[in-house]
Amino acid sequence: MSAIVEAVLDVLGGEAGAAHYGEGVSQREHALQAAWLAECEGAPAVLIAAALMHDIGHLLHGLPQDIAEHGIDGHHEDVGAAWLARHFLPVAVAPARLHVAAKRYLVATEPDYAATLSPASVRSLALQGGPMSAEEITTFRALPGAAEAVALRRWDDAAKVVGLATPPLSRWRPHLRAALRAA
Structure with missing residues (x-):
């Protein structure tokens, strides 16, 4: 099972991790x-993962880094969740799957929340369905992992600081292991 942990670290640490997707920081950063x-x-640890x-x-x-600029939503949350769900606990996958809904x-x-979004997040919001309706809000609140997805969303929004020093990828290996499904 540690092979999937290394695969996550390889994806984030590799060339793909250098992609920006409209933000001032790379996906790795x-x-x-x-x-x-x-x-x-x-x-x-599971939520950190x-x-x-x-x-x-x-x-x-x-898909290319500028997909949102071409009016395309790559549904990255669904793509990622489908891949992660094969190896990681639902409590780690649900917040990742729901961070766009959050x-x-x-x-x-x-x-006041919309005013805090980066231009890239504003652009993608329109492609992702815009603000939820009252019915969608009720449905979202009832989903397992919704509260964690809201917390994750706030970290997501704040995690766009150019030049911010952080621990290296290897630092998060134990957190990823803690989020693994049992063998």
Whole structure:
């Protein structure tokens, strides 16, 4: 099972991890910052692993970095969750799968939230369905992992600081192992 941990680290550490997807930081930097923010807030290891892996679908779907600029939603949350679900616990996969829905939820429920989004997040929000309806809000709140997805979303939004020093990828190996399904 440690092979999948190394595969996650290889994907984030490899050439694909250098992709930017419209932000000022690479996917690797973004993942490291999200995990670091989660740890700084005292999140459990499994949620820290989810923060590290939440955007891995961007690196797996094979679409270009500027897809949102062309009006395409790559559904990276679904691509990533499908790949992660084969190896990781549902409590680690659900927040990663729901982090886009959490953005839609927060835009719909917190009046000032939309103003905090990066331009790339605003662009992708429109492609992802925009703010949730009242019915979608009720459904989202009832989903397992919804609260964790909201926490992850806040780390996701904050994890875009150019030049922020974070621990290296290898630092998160134990967190990824803690999130693995039993062999």
